[in-house]
Amino acid sequence: MRDFLSLALQRQSxxxxxxxxxxxxxxLERILEAARMAPSACNAQPWHFIVVDDLELKNQVADATSSKLIGINHFTKQAPVHIVVVEESVNLSSGFGSLVKDKKFAHVDIGITAAHLCLAAEDEGLGTCIIGWFNESKVRKLLNIPSGKRVLLDIVVGYSLQPDRPKKRKEKDKVISFNSYE
Structure with a gap:
């Protein structure tokens, strides 16, 4: 394993x-284990991962992520694996906390587990891209996901052909302050 900052700097979409x-x-097993071990509010673990590696099914899921109308996500068919993240019910403590604090802790938790998954994939020499734009009902139908469940993310995984590119981020002083919002 590389040092963490190098790993974070290397990872790209x-x-x-x-x-x-x-x-x-x-x-795949190691990156899924890293995702499974991610922290969550009140240890609710509100996620379920569906690994889609069957070629025909993977291509159908990829079709559900792309849009000809706005021209996005056409690359998803190239990725050999799609990991679909389904939101699961939270436990009583997390649900109560979400209600009282008016924060959707399950969505925060799923963001954390997605970051774990992508960083673990990078450490394995794999590329990833987190997809949030897709036809949720189509994905739900393709993967037999119950209608009451939310499909939040599709994370494509594979060996990247994309060259490393410099990160474009806001300057530190625009996003970091100490002891007060500035």
């Missing part, structure tokens, strides 16, 4: 994958 190179099961 990849949009070009080697469609001919499958992801090894042992690598």
């Amino acid at each position: 990849d949009r070009a994958f080697d469609a001919t190179r499958p992801v090894e099961k042992e690598k």
Whole structure:
């Protein structure tokens, strides 16, 4: 494992994958374990991961993520694996806290687990891209997800063909302050 800052600096949203190179099961198991071990409010663990690696089904899920109308996500068919993240019910403590504090802790928790998954994939030499734009009802139907469940993310995983690119981020003084909002 690399030092964490180097890992975080290296990780990028990849949009070009080697469609001919499958992801090894042992690598998938390690990145899923990293995601499973992510912290969550009141240890609710409000997630379920569906690994889609069957070629035909994966291509159907990819079709549900792309839009010809606005021209996005056409690269998702190249990725050999899609990991669909379904929101699960939270436990009583997390649900009560969400209600009292008017914060959707499950969504925060799923963001944390997605970050764990993507960083673990980067550490394994894999590229990822988190997809939030997709036809949720189509994905739900394709993967037999009950109608009462929310499909929050589709994380595509594979061997990246995209060259590293510099990160464009706001300057530190625009996003960090000490002891007061400035």
